[in-house]
Amino acid sequence: MATAPTSRFPPWQRALHWLMFLLVAVAYLLIELREDAPRGSALRSNLLQSHVLAGLAILALVWPRIWMKLRRGSPPITPPLQRWQTQLSALTHFALYAFLLVQPILGMLTIWMAGRGLPIFLTGLEIPSPFVGNHDWHEWFEGAHKLLGNAFYWVIGLHIAAALYHHFLRRDDSLTRLL
Ligand code: HEM
Ligand code: HEM
Known part of the structure; x- marks a missing residue:
């Protein structure tokens, strides 16, 4: 078992880490499920709208995390890590952090550049597009959103593998200070 933490992340930072993990997982799951929903169906549209909602929640919640990271950094890990x-x-x-900030913005621009408003799931409301629809830009942002979304399966996988390595093999307190 890993050692008990000597100093932990503040409670709301711990809560936000796990809440955002859940939101990212849900955003991925919903968009994967959408692939299988029949084109033009209400289900397909609802899956996209709830994907958008999860993504917008991520965009709202990442700001306090970045602010706190810049102000306070992270609590030390025991035993200390090597330089590399x-x-x-x-x-x-x-x-x-860059992904949590940029990926939702690319998603918003994908929809707005198509000249469409951002649908807010279950409310019937839409945030209108501030742009005139532009097909080329729409395609560019959609491509970038897909590319980044697919690339981050790997980065998130690496992050989780590292967390498990630290906890179970290196037996430091990096994970327990986040629990
Ligand atoms: C961190 C949050 C987000 C993640 C991880 C994410 C991830 C993804 C992924 C993996 C895809 C599928 C790519 C593919 O088909 O290969 C996708 C599609 C899409 N996402 Fe997101 N997304 C996020 C936030 C958003 C937000 C906030 C919006 C809009 C405001 C959005 C709008 C879209 C749209 C419109 C598509 C469909 C593109 C298409 O196939 O036509 N996403 N997203
Ligand atoms: C969508 C999935 C995830 C995202 C986007 C994410 C994001 C992050 C970010 C941005 C940090 C840096 C915190 C800081 O120092 O300010 C972090 C730290 C951490 N995360 Fe995650 N995380 C995810 C999933 C997970 C999972 C599933 C685990 C556990 C299995 C985990 C374990 C950790 C640990 C142990 C740290 C502290 C690492 C350290 O301070 O060196 N994360 N995470």
Whole structure:
């Protein structure tokens, strides 16, 4: 078993990490399920709208996390990491924060560049597009959103594998300070 944490992330930072993990997993799941829903069906549209809602929640919640990270950093890990481990985890965490910020924005621009409003699931409301529809830009943002979405399966996988390695093999407190 890993050691008990010497210092932990503040409670709301811990809660936000796990809530956002859930939201990202749900966003991925919904868009994968959409692939199988019949084209033009209400189910297909609802799956996309709930994907959008999960993504917008991620965009709203990432700001306090970035602010806190910049102000307070992260609590130390015991026993301390080697230099290359610290550098690799800093790079991965930077990429994860960037993803949580950029991916929802690319999704919003995908819809807006098609000249469509952003549907807010279950409310019947739409945030109108501030842009005139542009097919080329729509395709570009859609391609970027898909590319990043698919690439981050791997980055998130690496992050989870690293967390399990630290907890079960290296037996440090990196995971327990987040629980
Ligand atoms: C972190 C949050 C998000 C993640 C992880 C994510 C991930 C993905 C993935 C993996 C796909 C499928 C790509 C493919 O077919 O290969 C997708 C499609 C899509 N996403 Fe997101 N997304 C997020 C947020 C958003 C947001 C906030 C919006 C809109 C406001 C959005 C709009 C779309 C749209 C419209 C598509 C469908 C593109 C198409 O196939 O026509 N996404 N997303
Ligand atoms: C969508 C999935 C996930 C995302 C986007 C994500 C994102 C992040 C981010 C941005 C950090 C950096 C926190 C900071 O230092 O400010 C972090 C830390 C951490 N995450 Fe995740 N996470 C995800 C899933 C998971 C899962 C499933 C686990 C456990 C199996 C996990 C374990 C950890 C641990 C142990 C840390 C602390 C690492 C350290 O401080 O060196 N994460 N996560």
